[in-house]
């Protein structure tokens with residue numbers, strides 16, 4: 305099995321060349337017992353445990369403690385309305401800094417919280433469970449936040465025992481249904497951005513199902529977004545807009561309560577950044593193999609554009625648009641349409657008739 309198929313199938317991840325370069329050393333190590341990269345590919349196609357190791361080798365684990373700290377503060381503020389301990393989940397927590405930051409924000413807001421941190425990558429989860437980090441993990445975090453969560457331990461920082469005791473960690477793949485339900489906050493930030501649109505939608509559905517009525521879903525600004533629907537609404541907390549699972553007509557006891565105004569206007573799907581151009585030969589082959597897949601046509605259009613062939617780029621774009629026109633509304637379709645609109649501008653700028 306090729307790495308791109310394997311990644312998408314195993315972890316929902318979108319393959320690209322820079323990612324494979326980044327994974328190079330880790331892949332070589334995994335390949336050793338199989339004799340070569342081809343041997344590793346073959347083993348991964350046949351064995352789920354090897355496929356999981358390969359997928360983990362492709363993950364990007366960059367994270368730090370005070371990342372989008374104001375969003376965590378806003379969520380913690382909303383949790384003050386709860387009349388019971390809060391349950392929070394960092395889904396795709398990497399080495400765990402986000403888990404401890406979320407707990408720190410809750411403690412500062414006077415919220416009694418318990419956290420679950422999960423990630424696909426078992427090595428990252430093992431680091432998260434130690435709660436020990438190099439000082440650079442703190443980056444620009446304000447000193448009072450750091451002091452609530454960490455103690456200095458030589459050149460490192462260590463999570464305080466009372467904070468550590470509130471956190472549990474485990475390995476979990478977001479393509480699978482959530483390991484637990486009834487969360488008041490789920491942070492899944494800077495994870496879905498690496499997913500294919502279909503996998504991001506699938507993961508989002510699992511996350512929304514795992515939210516308690518009135519629970520909040522935290523995504524990063526650059527992440528693809530699920531559409532605002534009857535089950536997912538926007539709320540403003542202070543200066544921050546968050547997504548919330550609608551509590552429904554019969555609000556569940558203990559759900560985050562309403563004084564937060566619900567924003568009335570559905571949010572348009574944010575156009576994804578124009579992805580790097582795929583290799584033309586590969587894009588051709590993919591479009592040939594999957595002629596009715598609009599993503600394949602869009603990728604081919606981008607590859608033609610990159611190769612300086614705007615007329616062909618326009619033709620592939622028209623094929624994608626025709627396929628999208630025949631589709632019903634879904635988050636994936638909206639995401640693809642946003643990509644197509646971006647491609648249309650790029651093709652027109654290059655002189656193609658789109």
Ligand SMILES: C[S@@+](CC[C@H](N)C(=O)[O-])C[C@H]1O[C@@H](n2cnc3c(N)ncnc32)[C@H](O)[C@@H]1O
Pocket residue numbers: 314315316317363364365366367368371395396397398399402422423424425428476477478479492493494495498524
């Ligand atoms: C860039 S880190 C984000 C860490 C943290 N949420 C943050 O915002 O700083 C992305 C994490 O997503 C994890 N990940 C990727 N695919 C996943 C999947 N299918 N299921 C669970 N976690 C996944 C990676 O292992 C990586 O640790």
